[in-house]
Amino acid sequence: MAKAVETQNLERVKSVRRVPQEEYYVPGHRTCQGCGPALCYKLVSKATGPDSIFLGPTGCMYVANTSYLCSPFAYPWMHTQITNAGAVASGVEAAYQVLIRKGKYKGKLPNIVVMGGDGGSIDIGLQAMSGMMYRGHDALFIMYDNESYANTGIQTSPMSPYGANTTFTPPGKAIPEGKVLFPKDAPQMVIGGHPAVKYVATASLAYPVDLINKVRKGLNVVGPTFIHIHCPCPKGWLFDADKTIEVAKLAIETGMWVNYEWEEGEYTYQHTPKEYTPVKEYMKTQERFSHLTDEHIAKMQAFIDAKLKAPGKPVPLPVTSPRESV
């Protein structure tokens, strides 16, 4: 579908010094103090530049940013329903392809970026996102993951970790651990089920230059791409506003979050620590895990060990994808 368009070549950023100083997600928005998703939006905007179209499904970054007829976006931005972000992105891309083919639009295809929350991309908006990936539209789907439906009051979502205290899963006498279920694995879902996808990555706020480079790489690839970004949320996870980056770093050190890139079947891992710290250290920083007992934390540690395949040791590379292990 995206054959006639020339590919662009956004250059890699080598250090923090080379990150562009211009802001396209300008100051003046209603997000909380120390907001992780807002920082994610800022870094992604720096990576894409002004020649882009952003689509925002309903979520924190729509509700808190575009209140009372003002918005902080210095590029074209459109609100979509929470269910149909992928479908709208498909439509925008297809319209540009037709206009370019008929010669009615002179210029390159703009960067089409969807900034979906975890609800808008992997829970409510899953079918539209999957449809976009299946049809092979040239758009980048970014999922900023704050592990809850935060703008309506921290309800549980499929990305909330085991044992999280949310409005829908409060700990009590009958269910002492809060959330009983384990979260979905979003990147593996995209990799395993969509043959048109050529590039999938996970990124973390603790390593902003790596995040910017992954976004640029995703935009350079022709066809649908998916990036999953870990965004700590001070209000939802209940920690102090100045600890957002600390929590993001700790998630990588404990193995709660793994940074990797998947490119046409090959995995490369970034920022793997030499030795993983116990997950208890990560859970201690957040109030939402404060009700858990040692038994529950052991269950969480077992889940992470299974995910990393090697407890307390570096990950043996490459980790087999679910398809290979069958």
Add this chain to the structure above:
Amino acid sequence: MSKKKYCEKFSVPEHLTVPLGACIPAPVKEQRAMITGNWRTERPVIDHEKCNLCLNCFIFCPDSSWHLDEEEEKMVWNADFCKGCLLCVAECDVDCLDAENELNFKGGVVRLDKPY
């Protein structure tokens, strides 16, 4: 652009156009309609002599309140939009940033008679 001109330019039949929902102007450098500087209770104060321009405050600020003045080679703070989350103080490489109470000033301390 009026609807008629738009239809002529893109050669779209008029009965096929869809009315737009809401259009709002895009900001250029700052969104002055949403000043958030009055949220903070503590503000970061920079010591320019200690600062080694690691740019951690610039890259980690969710409100884009720090930027590098390239001519004078120092960091500039935007008081109108800083929400006072103090992420910059926590992430500074050389500890040149300090948190100070919002009501403390150089010439003295301002205190409100009663909290509001």
